[in-house]
Amino acid sequence: MLQFAKKYFSLLASVLVVMLSMAGMSSSALAQMNIQITGVGQSLYPIAVMHFKDEGKLPSSVTDIIRQDLARSGYFKNTENGNASESDEGTPNYKSWSARGADALVVGSVVQTSAGQFEIRYKLFDIRKSESLGGLNINSSADNLRAAAHKIADDIILKLLGERGIFSTRLSYVIKEGKRYRLVISDADGQNIRNAMNSGEPIISPSWSPDGKKVAYVSFEDRKPVIYVHELATGRRIPLSNQKGNNSAPAWSPDGKKLAISLSKDGNTQIYSINADGTGLQRLTRGYTIDTEPQYSADGRYIYFTSDRGGNPQIYRMSAEGEQVEGAKRVTFKQGFVTSPRISPDGKYLAYIANIGGAFRLYILNLATGDAQALTDGTSDESPSFAANGRYVLYSMKVGGKRVLAAVSVDGNSKQVLSIPGSDVRQPSWGPFMD
Structure with missing residues (x-):
């Protein structure tokens, strides 16, 4: 067991090294995120998104953003790609x-209400049913046009498909250039990058609070791993856990009141819970092996985690109150080496990374049936994270020697690659719906 523990720690160390190669923003990191979409299939919903009338008053095109959002969804194809506009009256x-x-059909118009302020109007029509589906009037400043466009795309998804769109959600990830590391926040399409944390030391494991207002992460700025909770609006942060040894893998409870974390303060790495203000530390596992990477279930009743208690690392589940309340039960059986559990927002699926002959590949497990399938054919997948609607999994992969972000639909049919030229982009986390 000691030999395996050393091997597992070695693996974790190598994964850590990979995750560390990811944050920092020089001028090239501020460049636009490139997006490549593949495998969306043939049965796409044909929609005509017309250029909004008087859109030339805007510093950037909301129509283009809406079109790009709908294309990235994997559900739509735009039948009108030109610059023609259509009246939104009548x-x-x-x-x-x-x-x-x-x-x-999507039509719209732009009205400038004052200097730098605009009203963006849009309407949606169901051509098959010959009826109006309503629309929105959105007041926006010139520097907030992307948010307005994402809101319109979300409304289109809701009205036509009956599910909540994710274009207004956000991503966090870390970019590394040279020796600088930065935790950044972006729109769901990887654009509109904003810096949250800048450091000469590594930053890893960002995790969104359920309300989308805070991000927990691990920083090495004190030359050891310390968990912080960062309030995005103000930049204020608190050290959540600075125990002896490693403080790692923060994960929020669904109500945002607690986090599950991994600590090695008593020797081997174990799972603990802690209040969001840093009080109330409670040990949840008491084994003699490695227990790490905790994740709360969607209803908050359980914690999934990685453990090598059975030999090789696998995913287990225990009560959120600790394994003394309900003993840990193994969840994964299909592969011999499994890490990085992530639970879908509806609680139906478990995403994880499996070692298949030395290749690290993203899998998804149906928790009701026990069926597991590979979502990629990758060799170096890392850090899975579900979208707020559970339809996609965001992860990190390697392309041409560089780390990039990728998103794949849960059926594996649609894939997107998001990359910043010249940068390593890793350790992604997809934020929640914002009310």
């Missing part, structure tokens, strides 16, 4: 649009 010619191959 009723469209449904037969004409149907003949042009559109099942839905």
Whole structure:
């Protein structure tokens, strides 16, 4: 067991080294995120998104952002890619649009209300049913146009597909250039990058609070791993855990009142819970092996975690009150070496990384049936994170020797690669819905 523990620690160390190669923002890191979409399939919903009238008043095009959002969803294809606009007043010619191959139509206009302030109006029509589905009027400043466009795309998804869109959610990840590390926050498409934390020492394991207002992460700025909770709006942060040894792997409870963390303060790494203000530390596992990478279940009743208690690392589940309340039960059986558990927001799926002949590959497990499938054919996948609607998994992969972000649908059919030219981008975490 000691030999295996050394091997497992060696693996964790190598994973850590990989995760550390990721934050820092020089001028090239401020460049636009490149997005490549593949494998979206043939059965896409044809929608005509027309350029908004008087959009030339804006410093950037909201129409282009809406089109890009809908394309990235994997559900839509835009039938009108030009610069033509369509009136958002009156009723469209449904037969004409149907003949042009559109099942839905988006039109809009822009009105400048004052210096740097605009009202963006949009309407959505169901061409097949020959009816209006309503729309939105959004007041936006010139520097907040992306948020307005994302909100419109989310409304289109909701009205046409009946599910909440994720374009207004945010990502956190770490970029490394040279010897500088930065934790950054971006829109869900990887654009509009904002710096949250800048350090000459590594930053790893960002984890969003359920309300999307805070991010917990591990910083090495004191030359040892310390867990911080960072309030994004103010920049204020508190050291959540600075125990002896390693402080790692923070994960929020669904109500935001607690975090599960991994500590080695008493020797071997074990799972603890701690209040969000840093009080009330409680040990949850008491084994003699390695227990790490905790994740709360969607209902908050359980904690999933990685442990080598059975030999090789696998995923286990225990009561959120600790394994003394309900003993840990093994969850993964399909592969011999499994790490990085992540639970979907609806609690139905478990994403994880499996070592398949030396290749680290993203898998998804149906917790009800026990069926597991590979979502990628990768060799160096890391850090899975579910989108707020549970439809996609964000992760890190290697392309051409550089780390990039990727997102794959839970059925494996649609994939997106997000990269910043010249930068290593790793350790992603997908934020929650913002009310």
